[in-house]
Amino acid sequence: xxxxxxxxxxxxxxxxxxxxxxxxxxxxxxxxxxxxxxxxxxxxxxxxxxxxxxxxxxxxxxxxxxxxxxxxxxxxxxxxxxxxxxxxxxxxxxxxxxxxxxxxxxxxxxxxxxxxxxxxxxxxxxxxxxxxxxxxxxxxxxxxxxxxxxxxxxxxxxxxxxxxxxxxxxxxxxxxxxxxxxxxxxxxxxxxxxxxxxxxxxxxxxxxxxxxxxxxxxxxxxxxxxxxxxxxxxxxxxxxxxxxxxxxxxxxxxxxxxxxxxxxxxxxxxxxxxxxxxxxxxxxxxxxxxxxxxxxxxxxxxxxxxxxxxxxxxxxxxxxxxxxxxxxxxxxxxxxxxxxxxxxxxxxxxxxxxxxx
Amino acid sequence: xxxxxxxxxxxxxxxxxxxxxxxxxxxxxxxxxxxxxxxxxxxxxxxxxxxxxxxxxxxxxxxxxxxxxxxxxxxxxxxxxxxxxxxxxxxxxxxxxxxxxxxxxxxxxxxxxxxxxxxxxxxxxxxxxxxxxxxxxxxxxxxxxxxxxxxxxxxxxxxxxxxxxxxxxxxxxxxxxxxxxxxxxxxxxxxxxxxxxxxxxxxxxxxxxxxxxxxxxxxxxxxxxxxxxxxxxxxxxxxxxxxxxxxxxxxxxxxxxxxxxxxxxxxxxxxxxxxxxxxxxxxxxxxxxxxxxxxxxxxxxxxxxxxxxxxxxxxxxxxxxxxxxxxxxxxxxxxxxxxxxxxxxxxxxxxxxxxxx
Numbered sequence: 001x002x003x004x005x006x007x008x009x010x011x012x013x014x015x016x017x018x019x020x021x022x023x024x025x026x027x028x029x030x031x032x033x034x035x036x037x038x039x040x041x042x043x044x045x046x047x048x049x050x051x052x053x054x055x056x057x058x059x060x061x062x063x064x065x066x067x068x069x070x071x072x073x074x075x076x077x078x079x080x081x082x083x084x085x086x087x088x089x090x091x092x093x094x095x096x097x098x099x100x101x102x103x104x105x106x107x108x109x110x111x112x113x114x115x116x117x118x119x120x121x122x123x124x125x126x127x128x129x130x131x132x133x134x135x136x137x138x139x140x141x142x143x144x145x146x147x148x149x150x151x152x153x154x155x156x157x158x159x160x161x162x163x164x165x166x167x168x169x170x171x172x173x174x175x176x177x178x179x180x181x182x183x184x185x186x187x188x189x190x191x192x193x194x195x196x197x198x199x200x201x202x203x204x205x206x207x208x209x210x211x212x213x214x215x216x217x218x219x220x221x222x223x224x225x226x227x228x229x230x231x232x233x234x235x236x237x238x239x240x241x242x243x244x245x246x247x248x249x250x251x252x253x254x255x256x257x258x259x260x261x262x263x264x265x266x267x268x269x270x271x272x273x274x275x276x277x278x279x280x281x282x283x284x285x286x287x288x289x290x291x292x293x294x295x296x297x298x299x300x301x302x303x304x305x306x307x308x309x310x311x312x313x314x315x316x317x318x319x320x321x322x323x324x325x326x327x328x329x330x331x332x333x334x335x336x337x338x339x340x341x342x343x344x345x346x347x348x349x350x351x352x353x354x355x356x357x
Numbered sequence: 358x359x360x361x362x363x364x365x366x367x368x369x370x371x372x373x374x375x376x377x378x379x380x381x382x383x384x385x386x387x388x389x390x391x392x393x394x395x396x397x398x399x400x401x402x403x404x405x406x407x408x409x410x411x412x413x414x415x416x417x418x419x420x421x422x423x424x425x426x427x428x429x430x431x432x433x434x435x436x437x438x439x440x441x442x443x444x445x446x447x448x449x450x451x452x453x454x455x456x457x458x459x460x461x462x463x464x465x466x467x468x469x470x471x472x473x474x475x476x477x478x479x480x481x482x483x484x485x486x487x488x489x490x491x492x493x494x495x496x497x498x499x500x501x502x503x504x505x506x507x508x509x510x511x512x513x514x515x516x517x518x519x520x521x522x523x524x525x526x527x528x529x530x531x532x533x534x535x536x537x538x539x540x541x542x543x544x545x546x547x548x549x550x551x552x553x554x555x556x557x558x559x560x561x562x563x564x565x566x567x568x569x570x571x572x573x574x575x576x577x578x579x580x581x582x583x584x585x586x587x588x589x590x591x592x593x594x595x596x597x598x599x600x601x602x603x604x605x606x607x608x609x610x611x612x613x614x615x616x617x618x619x620x621x622x623x624x625x626x627x628x629x630x631x632x633x634x635x636x637x638x639x640x641x642x643x644x645x646x647x648x649x650x651x652x653x654x655x656x657x658x659x660x661x662x663x664x665x666x667x668x669x670x671x672x673x674x675x676x677x678x679x680x681x682x683x684x685x686x687x688x689x690x691x692x693x694x695x696x697x698x699x700x701x702x703x704x705x706x707x708x709x710x711x712x713x714x
Contacts, residue, residue, distance in 0.1 A: 001381060008380035008595055019596065020377025023365040023549050024358060025672040058551055059416050060591035063574045094573055186592060192380050194415055194551040194594030216451055217420045218574065234417035235543060237551030237594060238365055239376065315382040 001309075002340055005317040006136055006164055006291050007186035008193045009334025014250065015191055015243045023239045031238065032230030034245045039227065041248040045257045046166070046173045046181050048199050055198045055223040056244075058236045061163040061184045062090065064196035067218035068159055068180055069094040069130075072200075072207045077127040080105055080156075082113055082147075085137035086321065087161070091130040098214075102130075110293075112286045113142050118150045128157035134165035137319065139284040139293030139329060141169060148176035157203060163187055163196075167251070167260045168290035168333055179204040188264065188290070188333045191243035195236070200224075265289040267341070268332040274345045279357060283327055291317070291331045299357040301328040304348075307356060312347040358666075359697055362674040363493055363521055363648050364543035365550045366691025371607065372548055372600045380596045388595065389587030391602045396584065398605040402614045403523070403530045403538050405556050412555045412580040413601075415593045418520040418541045419447065421553035424575035425516055425537055426451040426487075429557075429564045434484040437462055437513075439470055439504075442494035443678065444518070448487040455571075459487075467650075469643045470499050475507045485514035491522035494676065496641040496650030496686060498526060505533035514560060520544055520553075524608070524617045525647035525690055536561040545621065545647070545690045548600035552593070557581075622646040624698070625689040631702045636714060640684055648674070648688045656714040658685040661705075664713060669704040 003010045039054040057063050081091045083104040095102045107113050129151050134141045151158035159180040167188035179201045186193035208220045222233040251260050268289045280294040302325050305318040317329040351357045360367045396411040414421050438448045440461040452459040464470050486508050491498045508515035516537040524545035536558045543550035565577045579590040608617050625646045637651040659682050662675040674686040708714045
């Protein structure tokens with residue numbers, strides 16, 4: 001199957017080979033060395049300050065989102081949450097569960113957060129802002145610089161879930177002033193799903209150390225203590241962490257974040273150029289390089305997903321909920337080539353010829 | 358490396374091959390079918406009642422332990438916890454974090470819980486009992502039947518963490534009256550680490566549905582709702598779940614739980630026979646087939662671990678904390694053969710010849 005979803009995506013040969021190897025025992029210096037290198041390259045790729053720390057959680061991106069909400073914030077905070085789609089909305093649900101007061105900023109579907117929308121929240125005593133910088137459900141990339149400036153002038157903690165944006169779009173923890181960046185193994189890192197990653201800056205770390213422990217599995221204190229020697233509190237997904245190591249090393253070797261981002265941008269631009277004649281509308285005013293969100297004007301988005309899966313050996317990414325029939329998404333990361341774009345576009349044109357779109 | 362740890366362990370060729378394959382997109386009927394089959398075979402292997410449900414958590418065994426503590430119990434409960442080693446102790450820490458009252462029963466290290474030890478807790482208003490049925494840190498297998506009878510006559514919920522005992526020792530959810538059984542992907546299932554599994558009986562399910570939601574990632578309500586159609590609330594470790602599927606099918610085909618348990622028992626007995634002349638004391642009065650806990654009388658346990666790792670290409674399982682120098686453990690699950698036992702015993706005899714043990 002040719003995989004254009006937004007994760008899990010297709011891995012390269014090197015990552016696949018590691019998946020096929022025996023998983024080593026991990027309470028060893030050998031595994032610690034791998035983990036310390038993972039931390040170091042992750043910091044480089046997001047341009048984290050030296051004082052930042054990296055935690056690898058065995059779990060989905062949501063595990064890391066919840067871990068950050070539980071460890072960095074308390075009911076004494078007052079947060080702003082960018083709620084522009086199902087992933088942004090998840091942050092509001094996490095705040096509800098953990099009794100953390102918040103105000104949701106709700107940009108219209110497909111639209112960004114503007115300076116005007118933020119203005120009314122200046123100097124109102126908010127203590128932090130949570131955003132999925134690329135709202136993966138609708139394909140809207142928010143402006144990290146704008147949000148970062150807002151947080152800086154209001155002395156707020158700035159949490160970026162960059163799960164599908166990391167290495168697809170430029171992100172600079174230091175220059176935007178982010179305190180937390182979250183990502184996962186199965187997006188641009190293109191490894192098997194099962195690991196999510198949290199980069200924590202100094203202000204977030206101070207919060208973690210001073211807050212009460214509310215969970216064992218998602219506790220960042222024990223994760224940070226173990227991470228100092230390259231270990232984890234509990235048996236992690238060792239195999240996936242080894243895959244991540246290979247990918248991080250390779251990305252670094254091939255020119256770092258800028259080169260990887262360029263590769264994905266080219267892949268996205270090639271696809272967007274090739275679909276110009278198809279009856280699809282782009283439904284985002286600010287796209288990430290990670291994916292293209294498309295509204296088919298002549299057919300059900302979900303039907304197209306099923307057709308491609310069942311009759312062409314191609315996965316695109318369906319949506320759930322109210323977007324199920326309206327929007328499908330085409331991912332541009334993982335081991336994809338321009339030729340793969342040709343294959344997908346040919347299949348779509350074939351569906352058009354058959355009157356199905 | 359030859360791996361005699363207690364996880365991750367060596368996988369068979371079939372499981373490794375899946376690890377080397379591309380991870381498929383999972384919001385599909387094809388993946389749902391795999392998950393529904395995983396649930397069905399898991400229930401068979403523990404002889405769960407028809408009404409039982411199975412949840413697959415992307416996380417370590419501790420994630421499932423915490424999930425059960427958070428979802429099944431509340432501060433209105435009063436629990437008994439068997440605290441005979443570091444894994445049993447973890448249940449007490451989870452109860453502390455989540456404000457669930459408990460009494461710890463502390464058998465001496467290496468010893469089981471006796472009927473006499475339980476007697477004093479009869480008719481005292483306890484509502485549940487938590488046990489790591491095989492205290493993996495010290496290699497003590499508790500008597501599930503004894504604990505189950507105690508719970509039944511006191512109308513208590515009975516939670517068995519069987520992480521390293523499942524498929525190494527007989528376990529029958531129905532006949533011992535267990536309400537919850539927990540295990541993980543990297544023990545006898547011998548897949549990559551990253552998935553833990555919870556089997557929930559009717560009484561536990563009632564608790565889950567009536568209790569307040571305290572977590573998103575470890576919430577069993579949303580996991581159960583999604584599991585009905587073979588899905589998970591968040592992106593799971595899809596690759597490992599596919600490995601689990603292959604293993605479960607193979608175990609079923611090869612004679613089910615009894616055949617797998619017999620294989621591991623034979624492996625354990627062969628090893629225990631072959632080390633009779635070495636200067637090791639067995640430190641458990643009731644061993645699981647899963648592992649042999651050994652106290653070397655003439656050398657540091659941790660030194661032996663390092664010697665075998667660095668000079669013989671063999672991992673045995675070290676201990677942490679106060680047992681670090683006193684006890685090492687030799688696991689008997691994963692793709693091990695009698696010839697592998699010979700290799701390990703020969704290495705140990707070589708260390709003896711060199712005066713190192």
